[in-house]
Amino acid sequence: MxxxxxxxxxxxxxxxxxxxxxxxxxxxxxxxxxxxxxxxxxxxxxxxxxxxxxxxxxxxxxxxxxxxxxxxxxxxxVSPAHLGYGVLAFVRVAPRGGLTLRHPRPQKVLARPEILEAHHVVGEDCWILKVAVRDTGHLEELLEQVMTLGRTTTSIVMSSPVDRRVIVPIGRERPE
CATH class of the missing domain: 1.10.10.10 (Winged helix-like DNA-binding domain superfamily/Winged helix DNA-binding domain)
Known part of the structure; x- marks a missing residue:
């Protein structure tokens, strides 16, 4: 800038x-x-x-x-860790049976407070969920509900070296 x-x-x-x-x-x-x-x-x-x-x-x-x-x-x-959420994870979902994010079953799951973001994507999986949970036991309980929608693949966040950046218009670079 x-x-x-x-x-x-x-x-x-x-x-x-x-x-x-x-x-x-x-x-x-x-x-x-x-x-x-x-x-x-x-x-x-x-x-x-x-x-x-x-x-x-x-x-x-x-x-x-x-x-x-x-x-x-x-x-x-807000820091999820300061609120007791010790594990951040991304859950990729390949839904079965023609479910869409607008269907009542996924809507019920998406209403859970642990789900911070939900993205409809192109690729092998259709949805990516960003979740914050207390611990791996809490993650397991959440995954049991998400797995009713389809196959899941979960990645636990170890660290986030780039947590958030200022976004600028395409074609403009931020100064170092």
Whole structure:
């Protein structure tokens, strides 16, 4: 995104400017997106200071980014381990009998609080579930329910050297 101290100018219109991202965002929008992803509790005043805009101008841009669906929400990142979930795992599921994620049986399983994410994917398996459980006994109990849907393959996470990254538009690289 460049040096945070570099001078960024507010563009009042949002027509395609030279150097705009493929998503139609200018340098200020991109910097704001980077900052709110890195520091979700950053104030409008601090955002304005970092991009050299007034808090009102920053608020207008943030509202526009929310309104057009670029910013989809805000959340606190919570450590599962601090809440008693000692094992993180990915469970791949190859459903049987033509089950889809919309069917009531998978919906009942997906409603379990241990299932943090569910993804419909292309490949040998159709679904990938990210789960957090207390221990391997808890994992076994969860898998017994998931296995009613089809064949499973489970991978327990040993560590996560890249836990979460700031996402930027395609074609732009984050500085080292």
């Amino acid at each position: 460049g040096d945070p101290g570099e001078r960024l100018k507010d563009s009042r219109s949002h027509r395609g400017l030279a150097g705009d991202s493929p998503a139609g965002l200018d340098a200020i929008d991109l910097r704001l997106l980077e900052l709110v992803q890195e520091e979700g509790r950053i104030t409008l005043s601090e955002l304005g200071r970092r991009v050299r805009l007034s808090p009102a101008a920053v608020a207008e841009r943030i509202r526009r980014l929310e309104g057009n669906g670029t910013i989809t929400g805000y959340a606190a990142l």
